[in-house]
Amino acid sequence: MSSLSKYLYMIKRFGNSLFTYNCISCGKDVGGRCLCKKCSEKLEPAGDYQNGSAYAFYYDGPARDALLRFKFGKDYKFCFDTFCDWLLLGYEKLGDKDFYAVVPVPAFETSETRLSSLTRKFSLLANLPFRPELLRKIRKTEKQHNLYASERRINIIGAFEADPSVKGKKILLVDDIFTTGSTVNECASAFYDKGAEKVCILTLTKTKYKK
Ligand SMILES: [Zn+2]
Numbered sequence: 001m002s003s004l005s006k007y008l009y010m011i012k013r014f015g016n017s018l019f020t021y022n023c024i025s026c027g028k029d030v031g032g033r034c035l036c037k038k039c040s041e042k043l044e045p046a047g048d049y050q051n052g053s054a055y056a057f058y059y060d061g062p063a064r065d066a067l068l069r070f071k072f073g074k075d076y077k078f079c080f081d082t083f084c085d086w087l088l089l090g091y092e093k094l095g096d097k098d099f100y101a102v103v104p105v106p107a108f109e110t111s112e113t114r115l116s117s118l119t120r121k122f123s124l125l126a127n128l129p130f131r132p133e134l135l136r137k138i139r140k141t142e143k144q145h146n147l148y149a150s151e152r153r154i155n156i157i158g159a160f161e162a163d164p165s166v167k168g169k170k171i172l173l174v175d176d177i178f179t180t181g182s183t184v185n186e187c188a189s190a191f192y193d194k195g196a197e198k199v200c201i202l203t204l205t206k207t208k209y210k211k
Helices: 003-019 037-041 059-074 076-093 114-126 149-156 182-193
Strands: 054-060 101-104 135-137 158-160 169-180 198-206
Touching: 003 114, 037 059, 054 059, 054 076, 054 182, 059 076, 059 114, 059 135, 059 169, 059 198, 076 114, 101 114, 114 169, 135 182, 149 182, 182 198
Parallel strands: 054 198, 101 169, 169 198
Antiparallel strands: 135 158
């Protein structure tokens, strides 16, 4: 390695340690995981499960910091390993296992999103079939986080269409955050409209928001 390329490499490493490989929440060097041990210990498991739904952690503190980086940061893939762990954790809490397909909540006119890349990775680890094509978003909607709870449900009504092949099948639907449940419930309705036997919901986080 020439002294110039060594110099450039050192700068790159320094940059990575500042911007990429440090704990998203507190900034401490953690080498590869997006949250350090101390911040991970602060994560609060989301316990209020309903039938067929599981969430890893409450959307608060370090979980919130990590999710915001995943949604809006350029280096969102930094969260993938940690978030796959979170999805596996939530999946373990679901009573159901034998799914016909794992499907991420889709975006309008975009097949490959951050969520779908993450869900693909999780499906592989959980040894489940990843089938994003089974659910389509058929119209553009307002961003849910800009709306009040009562507006969210109306905003999303009829926005999704499921493939007829889901008839009689069990589907695992994945999203990043469960707030009022409007989005995932609308997706589940689209599957039930096509005769799905059961739709389970798995999200990385859940807000403590009460309806
Ligand atoms: Zn930390």
